[in-house]
Amino acid sequence: MPDLAKEKQEFSRLKPNLRRVWADIKADPMYEHTSVIVPSLSVNQEELAKVTGASYYEERLLFALIRLRNPNARVIYVTSQPVHAEIVDYYLQMLEGIPVSHARQRLHMMSVYDASSRPLTAKILERPRMLARLRSRIDDASRAYLTCYNSTDLERRLAVSLGIPLNGVDPELLSFGTKSGSRKTFTEAGVRHPAGYEDLYNEQDIVDALQSLKSARPGLRRAVVKLNEGFSGEGNGLFDYPDDNSTDAIRTALHALRFSSLSECYTEFICKFAIMGGIVEEMIDAREVRSPSVQMRIHPDGQSAIVSSHEQVLGGSTGQVYLGCRFPASNDYRSLLQEEANKIGRTLSEKGVIGRFGIDFLVCRDANGQWQSYAIEINLRMGGTTPPFHALEFLTGGQLDESSGLFRTPNQQTKFYSATDNLKSAEYRGLLPEDLFEIITRHGLNFRHTTGTGVLFYMIGALSQYGKIGMTAIGDSAADAQDLFERTTALLDAQTGDAGHGEASPIFDRYLSME
Numbered sequence: 001m002p003d004l005a006k007e008k009q010e011f012s013r014l015k016p017n018l019r020r021v022w023a024d025i026k027a028d029p030m031y032e033h034t035s036v037i038v039p040s041l042s043v044n045q046e047e048l049a050k051v052t053g054a055s056y057y058e059e060r061l062l063f064a065l066i067r068l069r070n071p072n073a074r075v076i077y078v079t080s081q082p083v084h085a086e087i088v089d090y091y092l093q094m095l096e097g098i099p100v101s102h103a104r105q106r107l108h109m110m111s112v113y114d115a116s117s118r119p120l121t122a123k124i125l126e127r128p129r130m131l132a133r134l135r136s137r138i139d140d141a142s143r144a145y146l147t148c149y150n151s152t153d154l155e156r157r158l159a160v161s162l163g164i165p166l167n168g169v170d171p172e173l174l175s176f177g178t179k180s181g182s183r184k185t186f187t188e189a190g191v192r193h194p195a196g197y198e199d200l201y202n203e204q205d206i207v208d209a210l211q212s213l214k215s216a217r218p219g220l221r222r223a224v225v226k227l228n229e230g231f232s233g234e235g236n237g238l239f240d241y242p243d244d245n246s247t248d249a250i251r252t253a254l255h256a257l258r259f260s261s262l263s264e265c266y267t268e269f270i271c272k273f274a275i276m277g278g279i280v281e282e283m284i285d286a287r288e289v290r291s292p293s294v295q296m297r298i299h300p301d302g303q304s305a306i307v308s309s310h311e312q313v314l315g316g317s318t319g320q321v322y323l324g325c326r327f328p329a330s331n332d333y334r335s336l337l338q339e340e341a342n343k344i345g346r347t348l349s350e351k352g353v354i355g356r357f358g359i360d361f362l363v364c365r366d367a368n369g370q371w372q373s374y375a376i377e378i379n380l381r382m383g384g385t386t387p388p389f390h391a392l393e394f395l396t397g398g399q400l401d402e403s404s405g406l407f408r409t410p411n412q413q414t415k416f417y418s419a420t421d422n423l424k425s426a427e428y429r430g431l432l433p434e435d436l437f438e439i440i441t442r443h444g445l446n447f448r449h450t451t452g453t454g455v456l457f458y459m460i461g462a463l464s465q466y467g468k469i470g471m472t473a474i475g476d477s478a479a480d481a482q483d484l485f486e487r488t489t490a491l492l493d494a495q496t497g498d499a500g501h502g503e504a505s506p507i508f509d510r511y512l513s514m515e
Contacts, residue, residue, distance in 0.1 A: 017165045021165075034139060034144040035144070037077045037078065038078050039078075060386070060387045065092065065095070069096075086434055125161065145167045146165065151381070167354075179377055180228055181378070186375045189343040191340050191375045196209070196223075199279075200273075203273075207254060213281075213282060222240055222282075223241070224237070224282075225278065237264075237266075238258040294359045295358045324418070327417045332371055335405070358385060359379075361374060416476070418472075419473065433461070453476060454484075
């Protein structure tokens with residue numbers, strides 16, 4: 001067993017290196033450095049098992065190959081199973097101005113050849129020879145850093161084992177990103193959030209909280225019970241209040257919780273609740289409720305910045321499972337969201353948090369028709385809205401204009417997109433990567449640098465086994481992006497014998513049909 005105190009001490013010693021490397025990269029776009037990418041989903045594995053094709057989510061960070069646009073940068077990308085060579089080439093050919101052969105020389109794809117349902121980071125740490133090869137590939141550790149999907153004790157141990165800093169939140173600070181920690185952070189930041197209770201750990205805690213919430217808000221019809229470490233809405237249970245607010249009535253109704261996942265049951269949920277803890281909060285019931293989010297980043301120098309805003313598309317049996325998103329969030333309340341997000345960003349920065357994170361909101365109209373926002377949760381990790389925005393950066397070389405919340409290319413074109421990591425059809429099963437590339441090439445759906453529009457796919461490896469893929473459709477307007485999204489879906493359906501679904505159904509309606 002490693003000496004935990006020494007590990008934490010070494011992790012802290014490495015932190016300033018990230019700040020220095022970050023400053024050097026900002027000062028010199030041609031700065032020579034190495035980025036080690038380990039897209040491990042180091043989250044609760046029972047919750048992750050509910051996600052179809054979860055192992056292929058390791059491909060979602062392939063957009064980080066954008067770093068190879070710097071001809072002096074090197075990237076080491078590690079996965080559980082090898083990534084199909086044509087998938088890698090698919091991304092490399094998108095690097096405008098960089099020959100594929102040059103980029104490939106500076107890219108090291110590595111695999112542990114282990115398909116088990118455990119975090120990738122744990123698999124690497126179990127293999128001392130793999131660690132040794134990683135260290136040898138890094139070359140100059142003083143000019144390297146580690147990027148992961150999320151940060152846990154495993155990622156801290158890996159960073160220390162490699163002798164490089166982690167470009168992410170210190171695991172000691174992860175409590176700020178739990179459901180309970182989020183509510184406390186919102187309170188500290190002075191940001192409106194739903195009424196509720198945190199730091200609950202058993203059935204009686206939940207019953208008491210539900211009773212108190214109903215007593216404080218007699219007209220309340222529904223509440224949500226959430227696991228502290230649930231994600232994508234999969235750890236949520238929807239509670240319908242009975243007519244009687246007695247303890248017995250509340251407890252009976254609690255046993256009828258409605259879950260987003262068809263595999264979840266109350267007994268298992270309450271067992272996980274006892275381990276993780278969780279919260280109870282009101283279900284916002286108002287006019288025109290929408291579910292936008294804001295993605296943020298706190299740089300190594302402590303400066304927080306807006307990365308993007310989105311309209312999230314949610315579904316599932318309780319309407320709380322993330323299906324996809326549209327960029328940017330509505331003009332009607334985008335500035336309000338960014339203002340609230342900046343308050344949260346400053347609060348987290350003061351606590352020492354760095355790295356990317358997302359904030360989920362609900363917005364609704366009040367009695368006067370004005371938009372109000374409610375912060376729902378903080379995800380101190382990359383999430384579903386990270387890959388599509390990475391795709392936009394990767395393909396266009398542009399950036400967000402934080403004052404407007406719009407994305408502009410270097411020639412000042414404004415770009416929009418519709419995206420999902422959950423496009424599914426039973427008819428897509430059996431499609432190999434080369435089949436997909438054949439279809440999109442023949443029908444002109446590839447991204448075109450000349451127009452700055454087109455489609456980019458990800459999680460391509462999940463197609464053959466699961467009939468599932470991620471997709472970002474980029475257009476010059478929100479309507480153009482959505483039209484391209486729907487035309488691409490219709491084309492895939494037509495090419496695989498699933499015609500009729502994509503054309504007739506509203507966007508995203510069918511994406512849970514295979515769960």
